[in-house]
Amino acid sequence: MEFTLDIALVRQILAQEYGRAREDIGRLGPLPALEGSARRHDEQIASAPDVNTLACRSGCTWCCHFTVDVRPAEVFRILDFVSQSLSTDEQERVYAEVRENSRVIGLLAESERATLNLKCPLLSQGQCVVYAARPQSCRNYHATDVAGCQRSYEEPDNLDIDPEFAPGVYQAGGAHVEAFSNAMRDAGYDERAYELNSALNVALSQAQARERFLAKKLPFVGLSGEEVDTQFDDLA
């Protein structure tokens, strides 16, 4: 789907969020900074001119079966939310599903993983149990037609499906995430993207992972993340 980039708006979001995030990361640390950025992220999307065209609704969960990328700060924020907000039984369910999904993913080749519909361990009875702490990639969904998401679920091998989306939401959310990521990276923190289940599993099993992250080292021993290409780099 083609659209016209609102260069002035993207530049404004990149500059504003980068400055705010750098200040918060330095003053408060990366995890509180992420929390503040997530609040601004939601506000940014809510004020996009085409936000009312979004098809995303509570209870619609097609995208919660696709691969989710997370950054280390998001992994620790999710784990904090799980331990502080969910019942003991629900925590055990989440941890068990994380372990089982990681085991399944570990048996697959990269190409097979990309086309596997695997229920997110944080999805329960049609709801995200960490909604307030969900990753940026989940906050950024911008579909305007449920049929496209459903088709992607039903035909996971079909990479030609190109669901309709809201360009204003896409640009606002994308620029916001990119600005925060740039600020984290420039402050020295790992901003590689990791697969959600694998990263949660390693963070749960490696007691020093958080300490390594906060010391600006690679947090997850034995798990490789990917440097994410910047979309709006030439506008920053």
Ligand code: SF4
């Ligand atoms: S974290 Fe929440 S919103 Fe994201 S895929 Fe999992 S259940 Fe869905």
